[in-house]
Amino acid sequence: MSAVTFDAQAFKETTREQWQRAAEAWHRWGPTIEAWTGQATERMLDLAGVGPGTRVLDVAAGAGGQALAAARRGASVVATDISPGILEFAAAEARAAGVELETLAVDGEELGVEPGSFDAVISRLGYMYFPDKVEALRSAAAALKPGGRIAAIGFAAPERNGFFSVPIGIVRRRANLPPPAPGLPGPFSLANGAAEAVLAEAGFVEIEAETVSAPLRLPSAAECARFERESFGALHQMLSGLSEAEQAEAWEEIERELAQFEGPDGFVGPCELLVVAAARG
Numbered sequence: 001m002s003a004v005t006f007d008a009q010a011f012k013e014t015t016r017e018q019w020q021r022a023a024e025a026w027h028r029w030g031p032t033i034e035a036w037t038g039q040a041t042e043r044m045l046d047l048a049g050v051g052p053g054t055r056v057l058d059v060a061a062g063a064g065g066q067a068l069a070a071a072r073r074g075a076s077v078v079a080t081d082i083s084p085g086i087l088e089f090a091a092a093e094a095r096a097a098g099v100e101l102e103t104l105a106v107d108g109e110e111l112g113v114e115p116g117s118f119d120a121v122i123s124r125l126g127y128m129y130f131p132d133k134v135e136a137l138r139s140a141a142a143a144l145k146p147g148g149r150i151a152a153i154g155f156a157a158p159e160r161n162g163f164f165s166v167p168i169g170i171v172r173r174r175a176n177l178p179p180p181a182p183g184l185p186g187p188f189s190l191a192n193g194a195a196e197a198v199l200a201e202a203g204f205v206e207i208e209a210e211t212v213s214a215p216l217r218l219p220s221a222a223e224c225a226r227f228e229r230e231s232f233g234a235l236h237q238m239l240s241g242l243s244e245a246e247q248a249e250a251w252e253e254i255e256r257e258l259a260q261f262e263g264p265d266g267f268v269g270p271c272e273l274l275v276v277a278a279a280r281g
Contacts, residue, residue, distance in 0.1 A: 006184055008131035012082065012107065014240075015129065018233035019062075019083035025230035027063040027089035032218065032227060034065050040153050040212040040273040041066045041124060047208070047277035048120040048151035050075050057118045057143050059108045059136070059152075060126025064090025064101065070122065071099040078102045078118075080111065109136040111143055118143045123152040127195075129185045129234065137202035144280040150204065151277040154190035156211050161188070162261065163216045163269025167228055167254045171238045174250045187234060195276040204278035216269035221258035224267050225251060 019026075026033070034041075044066070050056055052074030058067040061079035063086055071077045071094065081087050084105035094101035106112060108123075109132050121140040130136045140150055158165035164187060172179070180186040182194075190198075199207050218224050228235060229251055239247050261269050 006131075006181075011131055011185065014237055015233065016082045018236050019081070020085040022231050022233045022236065023063065023083060023086035023089055026086065027093075029227055029231050030063060030065060030093075032216075036214055036216050036271070037065075037124065037153065037273065040214055040275055041069055043210070043212055043275050044122055044124065044151045044153050044277075045070055045073065047275065048122050048149045050120050050122070054119040055117065057111070057113065057121045057140070059111070059121060059123040059140060060129070061090055061103075062086050062124075062126075064093055064103075066122060066124040067101055068093055068097055068099060071101055072097070075120075076100065078104055078113070080104045080106050080108065082107055109139060111139045113143050115142050116145050119145055119148050121148070121150040123150075125153055125155070127152050128154045128187055128190045131185055133183075133189075133198045134201045137198060137204065141203055141280050146280065148280045149277060150199075150280070151275065152190075152195070154195060154274045154276070155187050156272040156274045157191045158188050160211075160272035161270060163224060163258070163271050164228075164232075166257050166260075167225075167235060168238070170253050170257060171235055171250055174246065174253075175238055175241055177238060190274060190276070195274060199276065199278045203281040205281045206279040207276070208278070209274060209276045212273045212275055214271045214273045216267075216271050217265075218267040218269070221262050221267050222255055224258050224261075224269055225255040228254070 054075045056070045056075045056077045058079045067079040087103040
């Protein structure tokens with residue numbers, strides 16, 4: 001996929017379809033996801049100023065783990081996602097937890113919510129997959145009250161995230177995909193200063209960024225491969241041009257290569273998450 005041929009609308013449609021299919025798995029793996037991203041999530045909520053009485057907009061909320069974390073702090077939360085199916089799981093989790101959560105299926109680049117009606121915007125592992133990050137962030141800024149804050153989580157540099165960059169490298173080679181051009185969607189598209197740059201371009205101020213060590217701990221490399229195979233929509237998108245047999249071979253190689261991160265304590269996949277925050281300008 002190159003900058004010349006990239007079709008943002010087609011990418012969004014494929015993304016919606018992939019997350020419709022992966023919704024159940026992402027929800028089922030929820031305890032693993034929360035254990036893995038929990039520390040970064042709490043830091044994101046701190047930097048966004050989420051607390052009792054705050055009104056929070058969660059962009060690309062997925063199955064809603066971070067939205068529920070905000071609601072448990074006493075916030076009023078609206079969870080948005082491009083996939084209506086995955087939001088059904090977020091709503092069900094909220095009901096089970098006994099917290100209030102409003103859901104809204106919407107394109108994160110065109111939120112369409114009431115302007116100036118939120119104290120905070122949050123997003124966990126979402127903005128990195130947006131075709132037009134600046135437009136998405138401008139839409140978030142419009143949703144914020146004066147002085148409102150945004151905080152988001154993405155992946156730091158690929159070399160700090162072997163649990164994901166190793167599979168991606170294998171998939172790219174087998175599917176004959178070039179690295180994404182700067183600015184295009186991808187798991188590492190907010191790394192190396194890109195997040196701060198797009199926040200500034202979107203008009204945010206008081207921009208800050210920090211990293212949080214977040215190793216992915218699982219019993220084995222096989223379990224990590226199963227987790228990614230079942231629930232990582234990005235990898236499914238990248239593999240979609242291969243036959244079922246070719247995809248199966250790719251996953252076998254991924255499992256073999258992930259074994260390098262196995263040790264006495266099981267699988268410990270290197271991961272470093274980037275937490276960025278800013279204020280509406």
